[in-house]
Amino acid sequence: MSRLVLDEVSRTFPGVRGGPPTRALEPTSLAVADNDFICLLGPSGCGKSTLLRIVAGLDRPTTGRVTLDGAPVTAPGADRGMVFQSYTLFPWLTVEQNIRFGLREQGLSTAEQTRIAAHYIARVGLEGFERHYPKMLSGGMQQRTALARALANDPKILLLDEPFGALDNQTRSLMQELLLGIWESDRKTVLFVTHDIDEAIFMANRVAVMTARPGRIKRELVIDLPQRASSRAHGPRQRTGPASGARRSGPPNGTSARPRSSTAGAPAAGAAVEAEVAGPSSNS
Ligand code: ADP
Ligand code: MG
Numbered sequence: 001m002s003r004l005v006l007d008e009v010s011r012t013f014p015g016v017r018g019g020p021p022t023r024a025l026e027p028t029s030l031a032v033a034d035n036d037f038i039c040l041l042g043p044s045g046c047g048k049s050t051l052l053r054i055v056a057g058l059d060r061p062t063t064g065r066v067t068l069d070g071a072p073v074t075a076p077g078a079d080r081g082m083v084f085q086s087y088t089l090f091p092w093l094t095v096e097q098n099i100r101f102g103l104r105e106q107g108l109s110t111a112e113q114t115r116i117a118a119h120y121i122a123r124v125g126l127e128g129f130e131r132h133y134p135k136m137l138s139g140g141m142q143q144r145t146a147l148a149r150a151l152a153n154d155p156k157i158l159l160l161d162e163p164f165g166a167l168d169n170q171t172r173s174l175m176q177e178l179l180l181g182i183w184e185s186d187r188k189t190v191l192f193v194t195h196d197i198d199e200a201i202f203m204a205n206r207v208a209v210m211t212a213r214p215g216r217i218k219r220e221l222v223i224d225l226p227q228r229a230s231s232r233a234h235g236p237r238q239r240t241g242p243a244s245g246a247r248r249s250g251p252p253n254g255t256s257a258r259p260r261s262s263t264a265g266a267p268a269a270g271a272a273v274e275a276e277v278a279g280p281s282s283n284s
Contacts (some may be wrong), residue, residue: 002031002032002033003032003033003034003068003069003156003189004030004031004032004055004066004067004068004157004189004191005029005030005031005032005066005067005068006028006029006031006051006054006055006064006066007021007029007064007065007067008028008029008063008064008065009025009027009051009054009063009064009065009066010023010025010026010027010028010059010061010062010063010064011024011025011047011050011051011054011059011062012024012062013277016268020249020250022051023213023214024047024213024214025047025050025051025054025061025214025216025258026188026211026214026215026216027063027216028051028064028158028215028216028217029064030046030188030208030217030220032157032191033047033189034187034189035063035187035188035189036190036191036205036206036248037180037183037190037192037203037204037205037206037237038190038191038192038204038205038206038207038208038210039187039193039194039199039200039204039207040052040191040192040193040194040208040210040217041194041196041197041200041207041208041209041210041273041277042193042195042209042210042211042212042215042277043195043210043277044195045212045213046210046211046212046213046214046215047210047213047214047215047216048154048161048162048195048210048215049161049193050215052082052159052161052193053162054066054073055073055080055159055191056076056080056082056159057073057074057075057076057080058076060061060074063170066105068156068157069081069156071255076101078105078153078154078155078274079155079156079157080155080156080157080158080159081149081150081151081155081157081158082150082159082160082161083143083146083147083150083151083159083160083161083163084146084161084162084163085159085161085162085163085164085165085166087134087139087142087143087146088146089134089142089145089146089149090129090134091133091135092133093133094130094131094132094133095121095126095129095130095131095132095133095134095137096117096121096130096131098134098145098149098153099116099117099120099121099145099148099149099217100113100114100116100117100152101149101154102115102149102153103117103153104199105108105153106153109111111161116127116152117130117148117152118244120148120149120152121148123148123151123182124144124145124147124148124151124178125144125178126141126144126145126148129141131248138171139166139168139171140167140171140174140175142163143167144175146163146177147163147175147182149179149278151186151188156189157188157189157190157191157192158188158189158190158191158192160179160190160191160193161191161193162195163175163179164199165177165194165195165196168277172199172230175201176199176203179203180203180232182253185257192204196268197273197274197277198272199275201223201227201228201231201269201270201273202231202232204223205222205223205228206220206221206222206223207220207223207273208220209221209273209276209277218239218276219276221269221272221273221276223269224269227268227269228269230269231269232247
């Protein structure tokens with residue numbers, strides 16, 4: 001059963017001061033099933049954030065519609081947990097208060113809020129930082145908090161918009177493995193936006209490749225089990241030089257037993273996705 005369905009969703013932004021309108025997203029369809037981990041992959045400006053914001057209910061499509069478990073998406077809701085690239089924690093709240101925020105909004109008792117917040121604080125490895133404010137945290141810890149805040153509401157689907165894009169390589173790979181571990185053990189459903197091919201192959205069971213602006217999904221590629229196993233054993237190939245080869249995998253949830261290598265990856269999957277990203281836009 002498909003949980004999230006995008007049916008011919010497009011978005012055109014009105015022109016500014018008499019300028020021409022911006023066609024950000026061509027009519028795009030996508031079905032996300034339970035326990036999918038789908039990466040939306042495309043170059044900057046191709047409409048990835050636009051699409052995710054529409055799914056989050058933060059923006060409305062110009063045409064088409066989005067449904068979650070059959071119900072039309074028209075506004076933000078606790079059934080969709082969102083994590084953005086830039087830090088969106090409430091700066092005046094502590095880590096724990098940030099994570100409790102949605103639970104309080106839902107009217108849960110203080111005891112329940114405390115129990116759930118403590119669970120997710122442990123889940124993302126932030127014990128001891130409960131009373132810290134966001135500005136006292138590293139970027140990775142802020143994103144751990146944002147992830148815990150999204151998970152605490154037990155959403156039907158997690159929506160992540162380049163959540164690790166601002167992090168250094170080592171922190172990014174730790175966060176990738178943390179998220180994969182949670183996805184595997186908690187059987188979450190994930191729609192993850194990235195412009196990074198290696199990240200997409202490392203994380204996803206399906207990669208939806210978008211064309212350049214105005215974007216649309218031109219091809220969906222299934223990353224099959226051997227490819228994913230290979231990618232996850234070695235980690236995403238790194239483009240940033242030999243230093244990255246020395247990284248340790250440090251899996252909080254044991255998704256990767258071997259040290260990552262800077263050269264390996266999932267070559268077959270990488271080549272297929274690269275060909276799609278680079279190639280002329282095919283099918284429509
Ligand atoms: P991506 O996330 O893939 O980098 P975006 O979805 O942010 O791309 O943007 C797609 C296109 O839509 C870009 O050309 C961007 O400038 C334009 N765009 C995004 N949001 C708005 C907006 N609120 N008003 C006008 N144009 C926008
Ligand atoms: Mg974006």
